[in-house]
Amino acid sequence: MENKLVECVPNFSEGRDLQKIEKIVNPLRGKENVKLLNYEADKDYNRVVVTVIGEPEAVKNAVLEAIGVATELIDLNSHKGQHSRMGATDVVPFIPIKNMTMEECVKLAKETGEEISSKYNIPVYLYENAASNSDRANLAKIRKGQFEGMKEKIKDSQWKPDFGSAEIHRTAGVTAVGARMPLVAYNIDLDTDNIDIANKIAKCIRHSSGGFRYIKAGGVKVEHRGITQVTMNITDYTKTSMYRVFETVKMEAKRYGVNVLGSEVVGLVPIEALVDTASYYLGLYGFSMDKVIETNLSN
Numbered sequence: 529m530e531n532k533l534v535e536c537v538p539n540f541s542e543g544r545d546l547q548k549i550e551k552i553v554n555p556l557r558g559k560e561n562v563k564l565l566n567y568e569a570d571k572d573y574n575r576v577v578v579t580v581i582g583e584p585e586a587v588k589n590a591v592l593e594a595i596g597v598a599t600e601l602i603d604l605n606s607h608k609g610q611h612s613r614m615g616a617t618d619v620v621p622f623i624p625i626k627n628m629t630m631e632e633c634v635k636l637a638k639e640t641g642e643e644i645s646s647k648y649n650i651p652v653y654l655y656e657n658a659a660s661n662s663d664r665a666n667l668a669k670i671r672k673g674q675f676e677g678m679k680e681k682i683k684d685s686q687w688k689p690d691f692g693s694a695e696i697h698r699t700a701g702v703t704a705v706g707a708r709m710p711l712v713a714y715n716i717d718l719d720t721d722n723i724d725i726a727n728k729i730a731k732c733i734r735h736s737s738g739g740f741r742y743i744k745a746g747g748v749k750v751e752h753r754g755i756t757q758v759t760m761n762i763t764d765y766t767k768t769s770m771y772r773v774f775e776t777v778k779m780e781a782k783r784y785g786v787n788v789l790g791s792e793v794v795g796l797v798p799i800e801a802l803v804d805t806a807s808y809y810l811g812l813y814g815f816s817m818d819k820v821i822e823t824n825l826s827n
Contacts, residue, residue: 531561533626534633535581535710536591537795539618540598541607542576543569548601549576555593561586566796572750574609575618577713577795581625584632588640591620592647595703599648603699604675610748611759614671614678616700617644621656622707633707634658641691641705648700651682651692655706660690667704668736668744675701712762712801713794714770715748716777720786723749726756729780733760733773740776742768755789765801771808 542548549569553576556564562582569576578594580587595617602616620640622633634657641652659665663686673681678701681687682694689702696702718726726747731737734745745760758777762768778788800817807815817823 531583531626532628532632533581534584534587534628534636535579535623535625536587536620537577537579537623538591538594538620540576540578540594540602541574541604541609541613541616541618542598542602543574543609544571551601552576552594552598553578555597556580556590559586559590562590568794570611570794572609572748572752573611574607575611575613579796584628584636587622588636588643592640592643595620595644596648599650599697599700604701605699607675610750612668612671612674612746614673614675614701615650615703616697617650617703618671619655619667620644620703620705622705623710624707630657630707630709637705637707641703644703644705645689645691648697649692650697650700651689651695651702653702653704654690655704656708658705658707664690667706670704678702709764710798712765712770712797713760714762714773714791715757715759715794716774716791717750717753717789718756718758718781718786719789720756720784721749721754722784723747723756725781725784725786726758728784729777730758730760732780733758733776740768740773743773762801765798765804769804769808770801771805774805 540552553567565579567578598616622636624633637658644650645652653670654660655667678696730745730747733739734743735741742764743760748757748759
């Protein structure tokens with residue numbers, strides 16, 4: 529049987545100090561059966577998103593080592609950024625890629641969460657498919673209140689962590705570990721510095737406010753560029769396409785006399801999501817992954 533492959537996309541709350549970022553990412557390099565695919569730091573978000581892939585046990589061990597470094601280097605008491613955060617290692621999702629089931633990813637998430645708690649004394653919440661109850665499936669619900677609010681929130685019996693004591697780590701906060709399908713982290717730039725407009729547009733598209741079913745979105749100010757973004761996760765790009773969201777944001781922006789400047793993908797994106805979008809904008813009919821050269825090379 530072929531080897532199992534799992535993807536892990538840990539998010540660390542450091543996007544400005546390049547030396548710290550390199551130290552956090554370094555344990556993910558040069559490991560047998562682990563490949564570091566990508567890492568992207570954002571100064572405004574003050575966050576780095578890392579993507580690794582490999583055999584489950586090897587990925588778990590490498591990620592645990594990186595979490596240890598992040599725990600030593602990041603102090604959330606002095607951390608400021610545009611992105612919500614509750615932990616030095618904020619989230620650790622596992623994604624099935626090849627010969628892996630979701631159930632196996634859930635098991636891996638639970639093992640990782642338990643080890644994070646025991647090794648580093650960091651409380652851990654399980655989310656998405658690994659969630660211990662329906663209230664914890666949505667990461668935004670767990671993270672509400674962020675690092676500062678979590679000090680009291682964690683003492684509520686409803687928010688007792690899945691692993692660890694009901695007391696946050698003094699500098700590293702808490703961590704969420706989960707299992708999910710591949711998502712698209714996608715930001716759309718607006719030519720305004722008015723965060724209220726970005727928030728209103730985000731409210732129109734996110735599912736919790738009556739928007740698209742597989743969208744989680746919010747507004748973010750990008751200070752050094754003098755603009756705002758509608759930042760989102762598309763949790764199922766096969767059901768809600770990138771182009772549909774992009775066109776809706778453009779339409780809503782016109783209500784406020786605002787233009788869309790462009791957009792960006794954070795981390796890696798499945799090629800199917802881009803093929804779907806290209807088909808729409810080019811008016812291609814009968815187009816599919818079968819017509820992509822790389823698809824045929826791998827067969």
